[in-house]
Amino acid sequence: MGLPSEHEDTGAGAGWGHSHERKGFFTDTSICIGCKACEVACKEWNRNPQDGDLEILGSSYDNTGSLGANTWRHVAFIEQDQERIEQARESGRRLVGLGMPGIGPRSGADAPAGAGGCGSGCGSRPGADGEPGAADRTPPDTPEFRWLMSSDVCKHCTRAGCLDVCPTGALMRTEFGTVVVQSDICNGCGTCVGGCPFGVIERRDDGTISAKGDRGRVEQDVPHHGTANKCTLCYDRLVDGQTPACAQTCPTTSIRFGDRADMVDEAASRVRQLHDRGMTEARLYGANGNDGVGGTGSVFLLLDEPEVYGLPPDPQVPTAQLPAMFRTAGIAAAGMIAATALAFLGGRR
Amino acid sequence: MTHSAFDGYRPPEPPRGRRRRRRDGDRSPARRRGLGALGTGDGGREMPMVEDVEFSSYYGRPVVKAPPWGAPIGLYLFVGGVAGASALLGAGAALTDRPALRRNARLTALAAVAVGTPALIEDLGRPERFLHMLRVIKPTSPMSLGTWILSGFASGAGVAAAAEIDRLLGERLPLGPLRPVLRRAEGPAAAVSTVLGAPLAAYTAVLLGDTAVPTWQGARRGLPFVFVSSAALAASGIAMITTPVAQAGPARVLAVLGVAGDVVAMHRTKESMHPLEAEPLETGAAGRKLRWAERLAVAGGVATLLGGRNRWIAAAGGAAVATASALTRFGVLEAGIESVKDPRRVMIPQRERLEKRRAEGITDDSITTGPES
Ligand code: SF4
Numbered sequence: 042m043g044l045p046s047e048h049e050d051t052g053a054g055a056g057w058g059h060s061h062e063r064k065g066f067f068t069d070t071s072i073c074i075g076c077k078a079c080e081v082a083c084k085e086w087n088r089n090p091q092d093g094d095l096e097i098l099g100s101s102y103d104n105t106g107s108l109g110a111n112t113w114r115h116v117a118f119i120e121q122d123q124e125r126i127e128q129a130r131e132s133g134r135r136l137v138g139l140g141m142p143g144i145g146p147r148s149g150a151d152a153p154a155g156a157g158g159c160g161s162g163c164g165s166r167p168g169a170d171g172e173p174g175a176a177d178r179t180p181p182d183t184p185e186f187r188w189l190m191s192s193d194v195c196k197h198c199t200r201a202g203c204l205d206v207c208p209t210g211a212l213m214r215t216e217f218g219t220v221v222v223q224s225d226i227c228n229g230c231g232t233c234v235g236g237c238p239f240g241v242i243e244r245r246d247d248g249t250i251s252a253k254g255d256r257g258r259v260e261q262d263v264p265h266h267g268t269a270n271k272c273t274l275c276y277d278r279l280v281d282g283q284t285p286a287c288a289q290t291c292p293t294t295s296i297r298f299g300d301r302a303d304m305v306d307e308a309a310s311r312v313r314q315l316h317d318r319g320m321t322e323a324r325l326y327g328a329n330g331n332d333g334v335g336g337t338g339s340v341f342l343l344l345d346e347p348e349v350y351g352l353p354p355d356p357q358v359p360t361a362q363l364p365a366m367f368r369t370a371g372i373a374a375a376g377m378i379a380a381t382a383l384a385f386l387g388g389r390r
Numbered sequence: 391m392t393h394s395a396f397d398g399y400r401p402p403e404p405p406r407g408r409r410r411r412r413r414d415g416d417r418s419p420a421r422r423r424g425l426g427a428l429g430t431g432d433g434g435r436e437m438p439m440v441e442d443v444e445f446s447s448y449y450g451r452p453v454v455k456a457p458p459w460g461a462p463i464g465l466y467l468f469v470g471g472v473a474g475a476s477a478l479l480g481a482g483a484a485l486t487d488r489p490a491l492r493r494n495a496r497l498t499a500l501a502a503v504a505v506g507t508p509a510l511i512e513d514l515g516r517p518e519r520f521l522h523m524l525r526v527i528k529p530t531s532p533m534s535l536g537t538w539i540l541s542g543f544a545s546g547a548g549v550a551a552a553a554e555i556d557r558l559l560g561e562r563l564p565l566g567p568l569r570p571v572l573r574r575a576e577g578p579a580a581a582v583s584t585v586l587g588a589p590l591a592a593y594t595a596v597l598l599g600d601t602a603v604p605t606w607q608g609a610r611r612g613l614p615f616v617f618v619s620s621a622a623l624a625a626s627g628i629a630m631i632t633t634p635v636a637q638a639g640p641a642r643v644l645a646v647l648g649v650a651g652d653v654v655a656m657h658r659t660k661e662s663m664h665p666l667e668a669e670p671l672e673t674g675a676a677g678r679k680l681r682w683a684e685r686l687a688v689a690g691g692v693a694t695l696l697g698g699r700n701r702w703i704a705a706a707g708g709a710a711v712a713t714a715s716a717l718t719r720f721g722v723l724e725a726g727i728e729s730v731k732d733p734r735r736v737m738i739p740q741r742e743r744l745e746k747r748r749a750e751g752i753t754d755d756s757i758t759t760g761p762e763s
């Protein structure tokens with residue numbers, strides 16, 4: 042029996058016996074306009090209850106807050122000034138040629154050196170010696186101000202922490218390689234909530250909201266109350282050959298949907314294109330199969346460090362440490378037995 | 391730098407120096423604005439947050455979520471340990487012919503499971519579906535393995551305790567022809583609960599460690615030792631309360647060993663953690679609980695060592711260490727839930743380990759990648 046998270050091939054490896062193409066999103070934040078159509082379409086299609094009390098959160102145009110049980114797409118808004126944009130451009134430049142083994146030439150020699158510690162002198166390293174596709178890489182004028190907008194979603198990890206730790210088998214890997222909760226199985230134990238390194242999945246607990254003014258608490262229709270909920274990558278639409286609601290509604294094609302391999306290819310050529318235009322702040326998030334979660338089904342193109350968007354910079358699936366933890370616990374348990382034995386031997390006196 | 395007339399409405403930005411200072415070292419709990427305070431700000435005021443090179447976050451919002459585990463789970467962590475270690479005590483007592491200790495330890499084990507299992511069920515989002523836990527056996531899920539351990543343990547402990555109760559009542563339970571069956575099952579049942587006792591006490595540490603919650607994840611190398619020590623001292627504390635001193639000798643020794651193990655393991659656990667991950671174990675309500683846990687454990691241990699042969703001192707010492715164990719469990723649980731509220735505890739350790747790997751020349755395992763050059 043294989044462990045759920047150990048299969049690169051998330052389709053066949055998950056026991057489906059056939060190899061559907063793995064599906065995924067490519068969210069290109071560089072063309073997101075922050076219209077939140079994806080949030081709305083997601084809510085409507087999935088009949089997700091209202092989240093919170095309709096407050097103004099004071100975070101630019103983001104009054105949604107974060108992903109959660111009732112919010113499966115979340116559009117982040119970040120306001121940045123010129124200095125911060127320049128820093129983003131610099132940190133993105135340092136990523137050139139790092140990561141993603143097996144795709145493109147990574148001539149071991151130049152990749153590692155000075156990657157972490159290089160200070161101001163790095164700027165000259167990449168792009169210096171006549172590479173293919175010699176495009177104009179002079180950075181465009183740095184704007185004085187910019188908005189970053191990014192539609193976040195469940196990453197549908199290759200090695201999904203939520204899936205690994207679910208004790209009921211409610212979380213499953215679908216034939217599309219996505220991760221879905223079976224709401225009729227889930228008993229709401231909440232283990233998956235802590236298992237997700239991205240803080241995506243959540244238990245749908247409180248279905249009531251307080252309406253504005255003095256109307257008091259209002260009951261709303263809350264499906265799947267008390268169970269864990271998250272993005273299903275519109276499993277119900279996929280089985281009918283449809284596109285997920287968010288991707289279908291996105292007016293700028295910032296959210297793209299398709300075979301995961303194609304998504305990664307598109308993402309790689311898009312980040313390349315932006316770098317060629319001098320927008321070195323562009324970088325990919327989740328496209329690397331070697332990362333702590335084995336690559337994500339939802340790939341992102343970001344324009345600054347992941348932290349800025351509220352994404353963890355080095356997420357690792359907790360279960361990667363599980364064998365070591367079981368070993369430690371075994372030693373501890375043996376110690377406990379030994380201490381008890383000692384107590385009885387010593388207690389004879 | 392004014393771009394348009396509307397920029398005049400932008401409130402003045404706080405001086406940058408203040409931000410800088412806040413980043414390093416300042417450990418006061420008031421360091422962060424609560425989410426409530428965030429709700430009153432506006433977009434402009436947030437801008438300096440992302441100017442911070444070393445630490446940026448999305449409006450200070452949490453990155454990972456803590457499981458929705460409340461007081462019932464804290465109670466379960468405590469009584470699960472009591473049950474597991476009591477079964478071991480009972481087995482030792484049976485082997486060394488200490489009938490009172492054996493009986494009391496077995497009854498304690500059953501009582502603990504009888505309290506802990508409903509607590510576990512009560513904290514489910516859909517308690518009526520608790521049997522779904524037994525649909526699968528999943529080695530990657532400590533919760534799944536733990537449920538099976540608990541089920542096996544509870545069956546064994548239940549039979550063993552039933553036999554004890556029957557004996558206690560002078561064989562007056564209306565068992566009829568089942569009495570010989572119970573007598574014969576008693577030994578094997580007790581053996582089952584003995585074998586599963588230590589795993590029952592230890593698995594909860596893996597359950598917490600196997601999460602993305604920074605304080606629990608960071609504590610994963612030491613937490614099993616804390617939890618088994620805590621279990622041992624709780625069970626022996628309760629045995630010291632319930633059992634005459636003549637038979638409670640091993641419980642006293644185990645209590646002292648447990649106290650030593652608990653204090654040492656807790657300190658070593660904290661040392662093995664990133665300071666930001668360890669901080670919730672030392673500050674706030676959770677930190678207070680853990681400090682009292684240590685004081686009570688040490689006091690109870692010393693009392694046991696010096697006056698454990700006096701029935702009253704033994705009982706007081708036992709109560710102290712058992713309380714210490716409960717405080718430890720609640721403290722660790724709450725520290726983890728607290729730790730997710732500050733995104734720095736997630737972001738900074740992750741960023742540091744990423745930069746460390748990059749500095750060592752490992753550059754192919756980052757989730758963030760640029761274009762191939
Ligand atoms: S992002 Fe979280 S909820 Fe989504 S698949 Fe990965 S671990 Fe599960």
Ligand code: SF4
Nearest residue numbers: 207227229230231233
């Ligand atoms: S809450 Fe539901 S989906 Fe999450 S781990 Fe528990 S049973 Fe599985």
